[in-house]
Amino acid sequence: MAQSELIDRYGKLMSKCKDYTIFQSIGGLIQWDMETKMPPGAFNLRSQQLGLFSEIEHKMATDPEVGTLLEKIEADPDHNSLSELQKRNVYLVRKIYNEQTKLPEKLVSETEKQKVISYNVWKKAKAIKDFGLFKPELTKVFELKKQAAEILMDVKGVRTKYDAMIDYYEPKMTEDVIAETFGELKRGLIPIIEKCVNGTTKPDRSILKRAVPVAVQQEISKSIANYIGYDIASEKARGRIDETEHPFTNGYYDDVRITTHYFEDDFASSIFSVLHEGGHAMYEQNLNREWMYQPVGAACSYGFHESQSRFVENIVGRSGEFWSYYLPELKRITGAALSNVGLEQLFRAINVVQPSKIRIEADEATYSLHIIIRFELERDLFAGKITVGELPQAWNQKYMDYLGVEIENDSEGVMQDVHWSQGYFGYFPSYALGNIYGGQIVNKLNQDMPQWRESIANGRFQVIREWLTKNVHSYGNIYDPLDLLCRITGDRINSRHFIEYLDEKYAKVYGY
Amino acid sequence: MAQSELIDRYGKLMSKCKDYTIFQSIGGLIQWDMETKMPPGAFNLRSQQLGLFSEIEHKMATDPEVGTLLEKIEADPDHNSLSELQKRNVYLVRKIYNEQTKLPEKLVSETEKQKVISYNVWKKAKAIKDFGLFKPELTKVFELKKQAAEILMDVKGVRTKYDAMIDYYEPKMTEDVIAETFGELKRGLIPIIEKCVNGTTKPDRSILKRAVPVAVQQEISKSIANYIGYDIASEKARGRIDETEHPFTNGYYDDVRITTHYFEDDFASSIFSVLHEGGHAMYEQNLNREWMYQPVGAACSYGFHESQSRFVENIVGRSGEFWSYYLPELKRITGAALSNVGLEQLFRAINVVQPSKIRIEADEATYSLHIIIRFELERDLFAGKITVGELPQAWNQKYMDYLGVEIENDSEGVMQDVHWSQGYFGYFPSYALGNIYGGQIVNKLNQDMPQWRESIANGRFQVIREWLTKNVHSYGNIYDPLDLLCRITGDRINSRHFIEYLDEKYAKVYGY
Known part of the structure; x- marks a missing residue:
């Protein structure tokens, strides 16, 4: 009787x-x-x-009936008769319910308002390169987020305020684990980047500038989508x-849409966008169908999402094997424009390593350093070791130290990204975690399916997709990211495999 | 004090x-x-x-707090201190609230389910031309609607069940008024159609079959939209x-979108679709901006909506004046395909009168007869004078009597339209009422702005649009349709002006 009530x-x-x-x-x-x-009008x-929508959504998430159901289920003496899956669902509902109900309404609404203001001021300040204008609004949104973090520390049972922020994007991940892993990553990346930059081989990117009309690039998008099975x-x-100007993925199971952008003088940009967003999209599409509409029927974390997009974009899309298959097809679609491009030449052109100032333009090797810088700054901000006002100088110093580039103004420096203006602290690490998870996942793939690169070269991406679905997508949100990673790879988080993967590739590109 | 409570x-x-x-x-x-x-997946x-959305929408519409507010406002001794506008808003909320709350939940949910079934069976039955298959499901949906109509008769205070149905689309309109007006319309149309069909002039439609590629037609759509100021x-x-396959308009004030369809061998089809839907769209866009989000900030009725779409499509779009301006532009866009088309030739081709079996393919003169047939059948159905089973025979007889065409099977007869399968009884009259209102409106325009046709010929559609906005659109839903019509034209509903307008035009086309 009691059990049926449960x-x-x-x-x-x-x-x-x-x-x-x-x-x-x-x-x-x-x-x-x-x-x-x-x-536009x-x-x-x-x-x-959107305002009304959020209001209704918030009401649904904070429905007192959900609170009552949760309490009764959690306190039920038969609670253990629930399956692991059912318990996970209850756990995930509790997590969202707490996140939505434990913060004072006033703090939530003030933060929402401040986000809009800070975002608008950020746009203006970035346009006129004036951090002084942005500083007070960034300070306000940071202070509000810090207040929330303080409350959520207890609710979530985490050690630091920054951990409470990270947990939104990467559940149960901590700044300590990230610091250790990113430390290993930094130590591994710097010598690789040096070997590339200081080597004698200088790959030539000029072929990527050849004009390809937008309509032709749209054909390429369709063909790339077809190749990956999207x-x-x-x-x-x-x-x-x-x-759209900035590519993105949006959707759920049976309706997952991606966007890309087309530049006549940079056809590769849309190719890698479609591969990247296609990787995100297939994750959503290939979640366990039996779990649709349940909390477990969702991606594991932002980091895992990035691991999937980067896997398809970089590990597959920037490999020689992919291009040995796809270059003839690309030539067929583009005609004269690329007819005399060689495989080796293209492979090198898309794998140039060049330290730079702007994250979203960074190559696969230097990208993670951009993230590490942001992580270190966020951590120090939440720990009170630096202030918002000190961010520009700290930013510029780290860019010099890690990437050897000199930031000339804050628009190409600390104000380049939108995230902080909207209070998305703790989000950035996910991007590099995606690379790290991806490295561990490809290491496992090497063991499970040593011929996977041949499959790609033969146009059979399908076997990789099926492996990813079986080993990643279909797990949905049944485990937190570090547990899922261990489940997939049998290993704890480490940057070793990502570094190995990069080193092997760049040895080929740069012939070191 | 009491007034401030109100x-x-x-x-x-x-x-x-x-x-x-x-x-x-x-x-x-x-x-x-x-x-x-x-x-599609x-x-x-x-x-x-959609299911969840309707559920929430229904909850909002039937919110008991709305009921309480309405009761208290209506019973307030200071009720008369409300402005006419405020009273109208309260009246309109009460109307929707009653429509949504006075029907038993069970009847509503059964009807919703039956609509889905009837619609699916209609599709199948139409495909295999078998009314026998459709009949039981149409009967069920009709019986459910009749039950609703019986309850709503009292709620709405109308004389007949069919009046209760009509009121959804054309508030306060009655079958008696429609019968009288449609009678006048039929008596006026039949001799006009006879003069056209039996005349010696036989306009040639063949130029409309000339191939115009879809991409070129898309250019035409943009140019037509630009002409009408959409x-x-x-x-x-x-x-x-x-x-889309079937063109439609969808939206509210600042986001009103239309669709069209393109047939390579029928370029005029998309032109008239864009004009028609553009007429709908501009009505929505040009409602009184101060009334946005209020009940009065909405179109008056389905019939008035049709009056606006048909005004732009037919009264403007099928006029010689429009084409004297637009034909050169059309030739510029289409190039060789239409280079030798003459104005007179085109004007006649788009104004051919030809009695036919299919409503949505009917010309401007015969169209209303298709509607009159449906009206008479619906009225007789709700009055119990005929049964669902007798519909096909009654349909075919009327098509022979009014249009002189012989219906060969029920798919080109009684099953041609989707409306009844979804329980939309009382909807059809709006289409012909739109023609009738349009005739009265153009008569008023003739008085207000005798040079309006010249404006069109000079490419200055703007003055017409502004007149329509001032005289129709901006009234929103402040009056019921017959009152609005009187307000605009100073006259009660009559078919005279629409008939005059047609007679004048066809005298030119057919030279009678």
């Missing part, structure tokens, strides 16, 4: 989760439309729609590709 | 209306996406999204054009 409550909780999940998927659609199709109406064309298609 | 309650009611209106506009977006951009997810291109654009 099952009944669990069922009710899952039914509420289903509604919440479906509602969020509608929110995704509204966002997608705003970025891709919305007429609709901006104010859309703000109203279906946008058939009657069962569950995705589509549109165009 | 104001306070009115404010609360309007705040709830605002949320409801914004939420509905999100629903519009979901529908638009489903018809235009959604990947997302169908089931979308059904879940902005889809500027930084302030509040609309856009996409492609």
Whole structure:
């Protein structure tokens, strides 16, 4: 009798989760439309729609009935009769419910308002290269986030305020683990970068500047999507590709859409965007179908998401094997423009290592250093070791120390990214964690399927996708990221394999 | 004190209306996406999204707090201190609230389920031309609607069940008024059609079959949109054009989107679609901006909406004046394909009168007869004078009597339209009412602005649009349709002016 009550409550909780999940998927659609199709004059109406939407979403997430169900389920003496999966679902609902209910309403609404202000001031300050303008608004949003972090430290049971921030994106990850792993990463990357930069081989990127008309690049996008098995064309298609300034992925299971951008004088940009976003999209599409609408039916973390996008973009897309298969196809589509490009030449051109100032333009080797810098600054900010006002100088110093580049103004320095203006502290580490997870995952793939690179060269990406689905996607959110990583690779987090992978590749590119 | 309580309650009611209106506009977006951009594999997810959406929408519409606010406002001794506008808003909320709350939940949910079944069976039955298959499901949906109509008769205080149905689309309109007006219309149309069909002039439609590539037709759409001032291109654009099998308009004030379809061998089809949907769109866009999010900030009725779309499509778009301006532009865009087309030749080709079997392919003169047939059948159905089973025979007889065409099977007869399968009884009359209102409106325009046709010929559609906005659009939903019509034209509803307008035009086309 008691047990059937438990099952009944669990069922009710899952039914509420289903509604919440479906509602969020509608929110995704509204966002997608705003970025891709919305007429510009609709901006104010859309703000109203988004405001109302968030309000309803928040009401659903903080529904007192959810709180009551959670308490009764957690306190039920038969609680252990729930399966591991059911317990995980309850755990995940509790996590979101706490995150949404434990912060004072006033703090939440003030933060929301400040985000809009800080974002707008950031845009202006970046345009006129004036950190002084941005500083007070960044300070406000940081102080509000710090207040939230202080409360969430207890709620989440984590050691530091920064850990509470990281946990939003990478559950159970800590700044200590990241610091150790990023330390190893930095120590591994710097000599590789030096070997590349100081070597005698100087790969030539000029072929990537050859003009390819946008319409032709759209054909390439379709063909790339087809290669990786991201279906946008058939009657069962569950995705589509549109165009935006900044590429992104948006969707849930059966409706996962990506965007890309086209530059006539940089055809590779859209190719790697489609590979990257396609990697994100396939993760969402290939989650365990039986878990649809349940909390476990979601990606594990931001870092894991990045591991999948970077796997397809870099580990596959920047490999010689991929291009040995795909270059003929690319030539067929582009005609004269690329007819005399050689495989070796292209492979080197897309793997140039060059320390630079802007994160989103960074190559695969230097990218993680951009992230490490942001991580160190965020950690020191939340620990009170530096102030918002000291950020520009600290930023510039680290760029000189780690990347050897001199930042000339704050728009190409500390104000280059949007994240902080919107209070997304703790988000940046996920990007480099994605690289690290990816390195460990490819190491495991090397063991499981030593011929995987040949498969790529033969155009059979499908076997890799199936392996990724079986070993990563289908786990959904059943484990926290470090547990999932261990489950997949049998190992704890480490940067070794990512460094090995890079070193092997760059030895080929730069012939060191 | 008491009055401030009234104001306070009115404010609360309007705040709830605002949320409801914004939420509905999100629903519009979901529908638009489903018809235009959604990947086909997302169908089931979308059904879940729509189901949840309707549930929340219904909850908002039937919120008991709305009921309480309405009761207190209506019973308030200071009620008369509300402005006419405020009273109208309260009246309109009450109307929707009653429509949503007075029907038993069971009846509503059964009807929703039956609609899905009837629709699916209709598709199948139409494909295999078997009314026998459709009949039981149409009967069920009709019986459920009749039950609803019986309850709503009292709620709405109308004389007949059919009046209760009509009132959804054309508030306060009655079958008696429609019967009288349609009678006049039929008596006027038949001799005009006879003069056209039996005349010696036989306009030639063959030029409309000339091949114009889809990409060129898309250019034409943009140019037509530009002509009528439906902005889809500027930084302030509040609309856009996409492609669907059946053209439609969807949106609210600052985000009103239309669709069209392109047939290589029928370029005129998309031109008239864009004009038609553009007419709908501009109505929504040009509603009184001060009333946005209030019940009065909406179109008056389905019939008035059709009056605006048909005004732009037919009264403007099929006029010699429009083409005297636009034909050179069309030739510029289409190049060789239409270079030798004459103005007179084109004007006649797009104004051919030819009685036919299919409503959506009908010309401007015979179209209303298709509607009159449907009206008479619906009225007789709700009055119990005929049964669902007798519909095919009655349909075929009327098509022979009014249009002189012989219906060979029920797929080109009684099953040609989707409306009845979804329970949309009372909807059809709006189409012909739109023609009738349009005739009265153009008569008023003739008085107000005798040179309006010259303006069109000079490419200055703007003056017409401004006149329509001032005289129709900006009234929103402040009056019921018959009152609005009287307000605009100073006259009660009559078919005279529409008939005059047609007679004048066809005298030119057919030279009678």
